[in-house]
Amino acid sequence: MYIEYKLNARKIERQFKRMLIKKGTFHTAQGCRNYLVEYGKTYLEFKSEKGVAPQKIKRRSIRQVISFFFFKRTTVRKDLERYSSFTSALFGILLQCFKDKVRLLKLRAGLYRLSLLGTRFFFSGLERDPALLKMLKDSNGKYVLFNYKNILESPQCLQMLDTYDLFCVVDSGAFSIFNKKRKSSKQLFHQRNLFENEKLDEMTLEGYAQFINSHKKNKRILGFFPLDCIGDPEKTKVNYERLKELTDANICPVWQITDSLEGLDQLVKEEPEMIGLGGCVPFLSSRKHIVRDILDQVTKRHPNVCFHGLGLADEMLLEFNLFSADSTSFLNARKWEGGNKIYLSNGERINAPESMSTLDIIKQNIQFLLELEEIKNRQLSFSELLVS
Structure with missing residues (x-):
């Protein structure tokens, strides 16, 4: 990835962190609520409203996903599997980070494609x-x-x-x-x-x-x-x-x-x-x-x-x-x-x-x-x- 994408990803991930600490929750594309447990130095710990045990995603993985999205400009959940097994949460994080700058297309299986605006x-x-x-x-x-x-x-x-x-x-x-x-x-x-x-x-x-x-x-x-x-x-x-x-x-x-x-x-x-x-x-x-x-x-x-x-x-x-x-x-x-x-x-x-x-x-x-x-x-x- 290009260095400017990495820098942008770092900035956007920090903005997401500030938002999540203030609000305490973020949603998946399907509308499922995720609750903040801890936003640490190296990881995000959260709990899904449908789950029992808390789950962790590395902050590095979040930044990699953001950088990937800048580069590719369009993604589905499956594309995010290389970064974490919690793809639904990662997709929801992308949706939150770029909420005013994307188009969301619902696919036939009920999943979504997220694409950046601009040409x-x-x-x-x-x-x-x-x-x-x-x-x-x-x-x-x-x-x-x-x-x-x-x-x-x-x-x-x-x-x-x-x-x-x-x-x-x-x-x-x-x-x-x-x-x-x-x-x-x-x-x-x-x-x-x-x-x-x-x-x-x-x-x-x-x-x-x-x-x-x-x-x-x-x-x-x-x-x-x-x-x-x-x-x-x-x-x-x-x-x-x-x-x-x-x-x-x-x-x-x-x-x-x-x-x-x-x-x-x-x-x-x-x-x-x-x-x-x-x-x-x-x-x-x-x-x-x-x-x-x-x-x-x-x-x-x-x-x-x-x-x-x-x-x-x-x-x-x-x-x-x-x-x-x-x-x-x-x-x-x-x-x-x-x-x-x-x-x-x-x-x-x-x-x-x-x-x-x-x-x-x-x-x-x-x-x-x-x-x-x-x-x-x-x-x-x-x-x-x-x-x-």
Whole structure:
């Protein structure tokens, strides 16, 4: 874990101690009351209203759980077994420590998933750029999204995770192939069956599964997105199910925004840690209202589910409080003329001052996106700011 997480955990555990000494009780997620017996130098001793004998949890274990939660940002009770056998109490402690900063999702078995508010941003497009990976580290950034297709072409990028102390999720590279195919054929978004009738060499489903199985124990890799098909929800589902047969790694399912809400409901019933929202990018240039309308429906339908915006990095992250997101848009200033934009505090982007260099613009964008983890409440839009 990062040292700042440990420091935060120490501070929060002490705050919990002060609260518990004052109130004398804390509750589990199920509402069971736990009574304080003693909060010592090295342990917390408490008694459950359902139990007879007092129980002890090391203070070190409490801090480890808090640090783990900062790092993972979402957890269920089972995740806490490595720290103590009293997982119900530990989960209740987390709920108390972060009560105003979390969403609580009740699962089918009656248990809960606890997830931090704010949006963790995964910076993508950096597989071949050690200089910008260093800039990200120097800015206290920790998370990237690496594209499987780019990893195959530049396998040394995985070593960069250790070099710069970063963590990543791996994307299949589906959008990169879709975009290349779209440009070469001069067709629009509505083309279908992207992966049919074409041999993609190592970019096959089986090749991706082999890669996943070779790297699923890498502590620097937090998870994998499946081989989704832009504009083809059914093919995306087939690929996801097949990938689950080929690997037991942490696969985060993707719901295409062109799919039905009932299709999303089915994924939610599987109770994954996170669900990717795919197929947004082709709409963003001229049909953003469509994405906004769909995100509004999705987040109202499942307000406590962790959603990841694939390719999203604008004001909608704040509007809909997505759990996480990724994009290359912070690099736009060096990608094309007119891409020299910086973020306002509400997530909208404006032209950067001419005095700012390309690297300055990228650095400012990185800093804004990093701060999304700390934003808890919806921000005013640019128009609302003007009215104010």
